[in-house]
Amino acid sequence: MCGILAPSYLNCSTVSRLYDRREDISMYDVLVCDDNKEFLKLVILLLDKYADLYQITVTGFACGQELLEYCREHKPDIVYMDIKLGEKNGMMLGKTIKAMYPKSLMIYISAYDDYYVDMVQAEPFRFIPKDAADIPGLERQLADCLEAAVRRISGREIWTFTFKRKKYHVELRKIRYYYSVARAIYIVGDLEKMPTHYYQKLDELQKDLEKLDGSFVRISKSCIVNMKYIQSVRKNKIEIDNRSLSVTAGYQERFREKYEKYWNTFI
Structure with missing residues (x-):
């Protein structure tokens, strides 16, 4: 069984090849x-x-x-x-x-x-x-x-954020998802000695990401995910790194549209 679940029209071996291709890193x-x-x-x-x-x-x-x-x-x-x-x-x-x-x-x-x-x-x-x-x-x-x-x-996109007046740069492909708590946005991914949170409105972050990378989609009022890391989709739940995240009402239709469009780019 492959590690990620794609729309039903993609078979498992196809998904595996596409996932491997997206993970290819060259110097x-x-x-x-x-x-x-x-x-x-x-x-x-x-x-x-x-x-x-x-x-x-x-x-x-x-x-x-x-x-x-x-x-x-x-x-x-x-x-x-x-x-x-x-x-x-x-x-x-x-x-x-x-x-x-x-x-x-x-x-x-x-x-x-x-x-x-x-x-x-x-x-x-x-x-x-x-x-x-x-x-x-x-x-x-x-x-x-x-x-x-x-x-x-x-085609790699670099995202920049500021924490305590210092700018940090990270490749968006290394970020799995963002979630907000109060005024803080927490970053889940391979940050390599970078801060794990900073301060910004999630609506503003969503606009920034839409300009940079089509791989991110908002699934709730407090969470934006990188679709390349979605391992499975079950009704209104997705799984990333074996953690279940809810796709809440008001975001479900947009999520389905973006997720299907995202996979279509690899066919």
Whole structure:
């Protein structure tokens, strides 16, 4: 017997294959190229902080030729590229890589702002001003670009919440469900040393999730669930992690519609 119960028109073996496919996790190859070795180390250090969150490996190159040789053997997913690379022009190198791998995303880094026209031809995904003096600002821009790039490549959605004035980022696929008690919203999932609750209205969270991911559905006044983790549906009860949750009146019809539509996307 398979681990999840789908609508009746899906047989058990089909559900199992679909569930396995949705759980497939691949590492994304992120490359950084800058001839300033100290800045290169800094960028790698900052990106490595997000390796687990975004499932990435980060490799650095201080020479454009070494980067190109690597790319001849390996397809990069995301490339952070300094525009001025000694004798090599970073944008020309970026054009070469894009010609080899059109789906690779190029993020250009430069202390100069007079390259915008040329960058259009180099098909940039993002541009980051080069400022090693503002490390928090640099990290924020690196992380924002990384999040956007991973979303573009994989379709994975990152949800951000704030607790005690600190922002936390988590992949929505790791969250099983939310439930509210008074003003607090509790998060059930693989949070990895993150807070298990924060403060927001559940109606506001529902709107945020609808913009990000179609996998979530509200089942009651106090609960929103990730449909990928539903193990079974019995009348007006669902089961997630062997815990029974009620689909209350007023939410049942919408739940059935979304749940059936969700499974249709995998057929």
